[in-house]
Amino acid sequence: MSALRLGVLILLTLVVQVTVFADVRIWGIAPELLVLFAVMLGYWAGPQSGPTAAFVIGLLWDVYLPTPLGLSAIVFAMVAFAVGTGGAELFRDSKVQLAAIAAVGTFGAVTGYALLGEVMGQRGLVDLEMLRVALIAGLINALLAPLTRPLVAWALGPTFGLSGAGDIR
């Protein structure tokens, strides 16, 4: 894994999330691009390296959120670990599979963030709106997931066996 490339990818993702998706919303919901990359890194880099990268993504995201530092970081790391462990036995051979993992991972990260936030004393995170956010963000990320693969492949480098787009049907 190239730390420099990964750092560039994470920073670019953060900038796009903070600037573009502050305005661009779908049904009032901002796409959770950082969650998507955390899930994808867990999926492609596996349970050992994926959670660490996801943790860094979450930590940077926490800097911009009003919730306490470390909340997104811990949730992203756990989701990346779950995806990495669960996806270890998969063939990783279809876009549908990738989309489903992105959707489930995003749903888990959004609800996990809200639930843990409530436990930490943040108010108003858990309600029906949370479910709407999780469902729509999951759907958006499912559609975006195949597009992220070349970027993740570039960031992780050849040692992870990702040669860019083209392997999955």
Add this chain to the structure above:
Amino acid sequence: MALAQRTGRARHRLILLTLVAMTLLTVDLRGFETARVAQGYVRDVLHPVNSLASSIFSPVGDIWNSVFQYDELEAENAALQQQLDALSGAAIQAEADNSAYRQLLESLELPYALDLETVTARVERGPVGNFASDVVTINKGHSHGLTEGMTVVTGAGLVGRVDRVDGVTSTVQLLSDPGLLVGVRLVSTNDVGLGHAVPGEPGVFIINQGPNWPQISEAELLPEIGSAVVTDADSRYTADVPIGRVIEVRPASDELSLEVLVKLANDVEDLAFVSVLITEQRAEPPLLPVVPSTSVPLDLDPDLLNDPNAGDSGGSGGEVTQ
């Protein structure tokens, strides 16, 4: 065997990450200044990149909003046209009423927008993420004299308060956040109370508690519909900043006290520029010592006892206000 070893190492690493995250959470929740400063530095370092990206990508947001929110824009345009027509008709009337308006302001003693130092700021972006909808980021920070808790206004009235200050940007907690309590004064009755935005009802503010808050039987204490509501002098905001006008007075759910509904003067969901009032801030509303009405405080200036006008301007000085 190898797979089990890898999984074991991954678990150990996850446990380590969890411990680091729990430490950070504890440090942040306990309000350690170092953690806040470090986060501020990160935001400041990334600010030029974000600004550049904002200017590059702003057409994307504009195009997106114009395509997918066209109906809303059309309705907004129609409403604005109606307002414009009404305003042009009212312009002549307003000129005639201007002197009366000034007199009214003087009579109400609203010092709002008089000799206060202000810093004008541009709203850089709305909320980031999906769980903090009632904040905006403005392009002024510590280097422009802003500190946490300062009152943020527009010409129409209160917008919110400065929540987080970095070097060159700040985050403003908007009045539309139901968690933001504001000490208010009802101008028509001079009652003071605590109010907050109503969840799910944009632009509506509710006041339902306060010292000596009117009970349902005290009809003579009801504020007039349409009367003004401003920030209270003892709140943590600059005094007498307009909040809105009373639109309804109704019994509270306990059927004993009253709730006052207020239409906010500001549309905080559509802000481009705001002004920050540069004043000294109080982190919390002051709690004055409670003095029984029949006693004389030990530290009372004896001259005040001889001056019959001494207590007229300050209200009931010994009470806990809010």
